[in-house]
Amino acid sequence: MTVFLTGGNGGIGSVIANVLKEKNIEVIAPLSSQLNLLKSFNVDDIKPIDAFIHCAGINILNPHEKINKQELLDVFNINTFSFLELCNKLKINNNGNIIAIGSVYATETKENRIQYVMSKHAMYGCVKTLALEKAKNKIKVNMISPGFVDTALTRKNNSLERINYLNETIPLGMTDVYDIANLCAYLIQNNNSITGQNIQIDGGYSLKGI
Numbered sequence: 001m002t003v004f005l006t007g008g009n010g011g012i013g014s015v016i017a018n019v020l021k022e023k024n025i026e027v028i029a030p031l032s033s034q035l036n037l038l039k040s041f042n043v044d045d046i047k048p049i050d051a052f053i054h055c056a057g058i059n060i061l062n063p064h065e066k067i068n069k070q071e072l073l074d075v076f077n078i079n080t081f082s083f084l085e086l087c088n089k090l091k092i093n094n095n096g097n098i099i100a101i102g103s104v105y106a107t108e109t110k111e112n113r114i115q116y117v118m119s120k121h122a123m124y125g126c127v128k129t130l131a132l133e134k135a136k137n138k139i140k141v142n143m144i145s146p147g148f149v150d151t152a153l154t155r156k157n158n159s160l161e162r163i164n165y166l167n168e169t170i171p172l173g174m175t176d177v178y179d180i181a182n183l184c185a186y187l188i189q190n191n192n193s194i195t196g197q198n199i200q201i202d203g204g205y206s207l208k209g210i
Contacts, residue, residue, distance in 0.1 A: 001024075001025045001026065001050045001051075001188070001189075002025070002026040002027075002028065002047065002048075002049045002050055002051075003020055003025055003026065003027050003028070003049060003050065003051045003052070003053060003188060004028045004029075004046060004049045004051070004052045004053070004086075004090055005017055005027055005028065005029040005052075005053045005055060006029075006030075006035065006037070006053070006054050006055055006056035006082070006086070007011070007055030007056035007057060007101070008027070008029025008030075008031075008055065009029070009031060010055060010056075010057075010151070010153070011049070011102065011149070011151025011153060011154075011177065012055055012101060012113075012146065012149060012151060012177055012180055012181075013029070013053075013055035013056075013101075015177045015178060015180070015181045016053060016142065016180065016181040016184050018181075019178065019181035019184070019185055020181075020184070020185055021181060023185055023189070024072075025188065025189075028046060028049070032056075032196050033205070035103050036079045037056055037077060037082035038074060038077050038078065041082075041085075042116060043086065043089050043090055044089075044091075046090060046091070046096050047058070047091070047200075047209055048091040048092070048093050049090060049091065049092055049093065049096070050092075050093050050096045050188070051092075051096055051097040051098070051099065051187075051188045052086060052087065052090055052092060052096075052097075052098045052099070052100075053098075053099045053101065053184055054083040054086065054099070054100050054101060055101040056078055056079075056082065057078060057079045057101065057103075057188065058075055058079065058116075058124070059075075059115075059116040059153065059157060060074075060075060060115055060116070061112045061113060061157060062112060062114075062115065063111070063112050063114075064114050065195070067114065067115060070110060071115065071136030072115050072118075075115040075116060075118075075119050076115075076118075076119050076122070079116070079119035079120065079123060080119045080120075080122045080123045080126065083100055083123060083126065084126055084130075087130060087134075087141075092137075092139055094137045094138050095137075095138045095190050095192075096137075096138075096139045096140075097139070097140045097141075097142070097187050097190075097191055098130065098134070098139060098140070098141040098142070099141075099142055099143070099144060099184055099187055100123050100127050100141075100143045100144070101143075101145075101146070101180070102120050102124060102127075102143040102144065102145035102146075102147055102186055102198060102206060103116070103120045103124055103145050103146060103196070104146070104147045104200060104202050104206050105117045105120045105203070106120040106121055106123060106124040106143065106145050106198060107121075107123075107124070107145070107198065107206070108201075108206055120145075123143065124143055124198055127141050127142065127143045127196065127198070128196045130197040131196030132196070134195075135195065138194040140187070140191055140192075140193075140194060141195055141196065141198070142187060142191075142194060142195060142196070142197050142198075142199060143198045143199065144187075144199050144201060145183065145198055145199065145200045145201065145205055146171065146175050146180055146201050146202065147174070147175050147200070147201065147202025147203070147205035148166050148174045148175065148202070148203075148205060149174060149175045149176075149177050149207065150163075150174050150175075150177070151177065154174075166205075169208070170202070170203045170204060170205045170208070171203060171205075171207065171208065172203035172204050173203055174203060175201050175202060175203050179201050180201055181186065183199065183201065
């Protein structure tokens, strides 16, 4: 079994890659220098795969009045447009799986995150539509939406006081990155009927609206 993974060098992506490899799944995870999602790219040399996981993503914080078009396009190119392009260009075997790593912000929102929120909302719409269009080849398309995961990106965008507050107030605490990786492994190895879904792994964050 072979999986193509973007963002495999990040806090979540690297754990996904390690968990899959431990299960004897081959992981093709090009570095951003090898696959620049901000520009036109070619994946013709990638062999047929059984699953595609899009974990690449950026989150630039700005209030709406300070957003410029190029910055907005950069966020969409990496978070959303490249996901769709790779779904079209990669040779995904019948009965395969596509997983978009989303966010609670695919359905929720917060100040100063309008670009990220827009890109993840759009990704969810893409997932649902692709699920219908890929069904003819028995390819399942789903989104896994983490809440607050203790990664470098989370700590960059939140103060230590905020991190402590989240751990204390989220019903189950911040999400363990291995929960995300293990769900990816389950969907890749066992999923035959789940498609078009946004599976939230957030410790109950979205239930309380913290």
